Each structure stands twice: as structure tokens, then as C-alpha cells.
């Protein structure tokens with residue numbers, strides 16, 4: 328039986344980041360991936376000259392680990408930074424796109440954030456008492472500021488970015504910094520003033536807090552990691568079962584049994600739950616309880632000439648009261664020039680999520696027709712956009728709800744019992760690609 332010091336199960340960005348870290352530390356390990364490709368939900372493809380992302384769209388360099396790994400695998404110089412106008416974002420309200428403020432001056436005169444409201448909100452925040460326990464995102468922002476703040480600023484962001492339902496999502500697990508500020512100082516403003524700033528290395532400054540992509544899409548990260556980890560990965564190896572055995576773990580795939588001192592699980596929650604059934608039933612039950620929101624990602628194209636007044640910016644999110652099937656829309660070809668042929672536009676529309684999960688079960692032709700009509704009106708196009716590609720994610724993004732408190736307790740109990748196993752996936756400790764990289768490099 329082959330024995331390794333470490334076995335990593337799952338070749339998404341979480342598992343690959345751990346593998347990269349272990350290789351740097353010259354550890355003896357193997358990564359087992361179920362499918363014939365790496366990258367999990369990071370999937371890029373070029374279709375008819377358009378560069379699309381079926382899963383993750385853009386990545387922000389917002390921690391040192393992400394910067395360092397990119398530098399090390401030689402992809403920093405390949406980064407495509409966005410056009411400067413991509414900072415602009417819109418909120419869909421009454422079928423109209425309202426630009427969000429981009430600087431202090433525009434903020435004061437904006438219909439959503441006029442100076443009078445900003446003063447009221449700042450006053451309420453500054454003189455609030457510290458909160459003792461976690462609350463839902465909706466509860467927190469409605470009580471701290473008001474329903475208007477929640478409806479127009481928080482709901483669009485949470486439903487657009489996390490595709491989640493702020494009514495059940497936890498403040499502590501989704502916005503850990505804000506939770507820490509209000510717990511320690513009572514106020515977000517005070518917390519921001521008092522907490523130390525992140526140290527940004529000089530060489531990372533040009534890239535810091537910028538979203539980016541690559542000529543061949545985000546899969547470039549995966550391809551370079553795969554080259555870096557040559558010989559240390561086995562594809563088409565679906566792990567079926569794990570078993571603790573005299574201080575080791577036995578790992579069973581369809582055609583082999585392996586042994587390891589340290590096991591790292593980087594697979595989705597239902598699979599992790601299955602592995603732990605009969606080993607740690609309480610944790611297994613908590614993992615089954617994690618809800619993943621379903622999503623449909625539609626890519627549309629159209630000639631720039633049919634866009635009467637082309638808009639620059641990242642895209643739009645919808646306000647809570649907006650009656651639309653669209654969760655959010657990204658103006659890909661306005662952010663990055665390289666994603667569409669000259670004279671054409673590429674946009675990505677997200678549908679479903681926690682607030683409209685049933686839409687994902689509608690007939691795709693019917694849904695596409697409905698969205699084409701909506702987009703034509705919202706963007707003021709002369710004709711309907713053409714569908715380039717559709718991607719259905721039955722389990723797109725895990726929701727960090729108030730139930731994560733029980734999960735945390737079960738995880739701690741589990742780690743007390745087994746010190747030689749680690750669960751590192753996007754359902755715990757951060758969903759974004761940079762979060763997954765940071766966790767992987769901190770093992």
C-alpha cells in the first residue's frame with residue numbers, strides 16, 4: 328500500500344493551493360481529483376472569439392498569499408487589469424440603472440447617499456453599543472442604519488455577489504471584519520479608525536485590491552499550478568471513503584487504497600459529509616445542512632452598434648424591490664478589452680440564487696427569452712442580445728448562515744479528536760478565490 332505524508336482530496340483552487348504550499352515545503356504528498364480536469368468551479372472557455380468564465384469571473388488581489396502564489400508561478404506579468412471605468416457600478420431600480428457613487432464628492436450628492444443620510448447613518452453607527460452576539464445581515468444593517476440602507480446597498484451586494492439571502496446569512500461569518508469592529512468598538516467607523524492597516528509589500532501595490540483576469544481567463548491560474556505540481560496530482564481519482572486507522576488515514580478510491588499521516592479534504596460539503604459519516608456523525612449532519620445556492624450563468628453577445636448609449640462600468644445589481652429575474656449582470660467587454668472581438672460586447676447575467684432558486688428549474692429556452700427581453704430594455708439595446716453560452720450550477724455557492732455556529736462547534740470537537748485531518752474548502756473560512764488561496768497557504 329502506498330503511504331504519503333499528506334493526501335489532498337479535491338483539485339479545485341482550495342486543494343491546489345494546499346498542494347502548492349506543501350510542494351514549497353518539500354513535503355511528500357499527492358492530490359487526488361475526481362474529474363479529468365483541475366480547477367473545480369473555475370472554468371474558462373473561448374467561444375467564437377469571446378472569452379467566457381462559466382464560474383468565477385474575476386479575482387481580487389487582496390491578500391499577500393494570492394500575490395505571492397501568482398508571482399511564484401509566473402503569472403503576474405500575464406495579469407489583465409481592468410479598464411479604469413470598471414470601477415463604476417449600477418443599481419437596477421424601477422428598470423433604470425442608477426450609477427453608484429465612485430468618490431466622496433459624488434457620494435454626497437447621490438440620491439441614495441446624500442449628505443443628510445450619510446450624517447444620520449454615521450451618527451447612528453458611531454454612538455451604537457457593542458453587539459454581543461451574531462445576527463443576520465438583514466437584521467444588522469436594518470437596525471444599525473435603516474431599511475433604506477439595507478434595501479439599496481446591502482441587498483444588491485449580498486444577493487449579487489454571494490447570490491445569498493441576507494435574511495438568514497450570518498454577519499459574523501460573511502463580514503468577519505465588520506462583526507469584529509462592532510463587537511469590540513461598537514461602531515464600524517471606530518473599528519476602521521482603530522484597527523491596524525494591512526501591510527502591503529511595495530511590489531504588490533500596483534496590483535492590490537484590483538480585480539483581474541487573463542487573456543485565456545482565470546483557468547490560467549489553474550494551468551500554471553498544474554505545471555508547477557507536475558507529477559504530484561492524480562486525476563480521475565474519485566475518493567469514495569476515508570477511514571482512520573492506527574494514527575493514519577486510509578483513503579479509498581475506485582482502484583486503489585492509499586495511506587497518509589495527514590489528510591486534507593478540499594471537496595464540497597455534501598461529499599465531506601459522506602466521508603465523515605460513521606466517523607463523526609454530528610459534524611457530518613452539520614455539513615449536510617449547508618445550503619448551496621443554485622445559479623444559472625448566461626453569456627450574451629451583441630454588436631456595440633446596437634447599444635444606443637453604451638455604459639462603462641463593472642455591471643449592475645438589483646435593489647430588493649426590483650421585479651426582475653436578474654440577480655446581477657457583468658459588462659465583461661467594458662471591464663476587459665480582450666474578452667470580445669472588436670465591435671462586439673460580452674455580458675454575463677446571473678439568475679437564481681437563494682432569493683429565486685426556482686428559476687433554475689425553468690425551461691432554459693423560456694428563461695433565456697425572458698432575460699433577452701429584460702436586458703434589451705434595461706441596457707436600451709436596439710435588438711435582443713444573442714445567447715452565447717448557458718451554465719447551470721445546481722450547487723454554486725455555499726451560504727454561511729446562522730447555522731455555521733453549530734458547524735464551528737462540531738469542527739472544533741472533531742479537530743480535538745483528530746489532529747491529523749483538515750477541512751479546507753469554500754464552505755468554511757471564505758468563499759472567494761483569494762480566501763481559498765489564503766487558507767491553502769496557511770496550512
Ligand SMILES: Cc1cc2nc3c(=O)[nH]c(=O)nc-3n(C[C@H](O)[C@H](O)[C@H](O)COP(=O)(O)OP(=O)(O)OC[C@H]3O[C@@H](n4cnc5c(N)ncnc54)[C@H](O)[C@@H]3O)c2cc1C
Pocket residue numbers: 336337338339340341342359360361362364365366367368369381382383384385386387564565566567593594595598622624720722723724751752753754758759760761763
Ligand atoms: C458561478 C460562480 C461565480 C463565482 N464568482 C467568483 C468571482 O468572481 N470571484 C471569486 O473570487 N470567487 C467566485 N466564486 C467562488 C469561487 O470560485 C469558489 O468558491 C472557489 O473556486 C471554490 O474552490 P474549491 O476548491 O473550494 O471548490 P471547487 O472548485 O468546488 O473544487 C472542488 C474539487 O473537488 C473535486 N472533488 C469532488 N468530489 C471529489 C471526490 N470524491 N474525490 C476527489 N475529488 C473530488 C471536484 O471535482 C473539484 O475539482 C464563484 C463561484 C461560482 C460557482
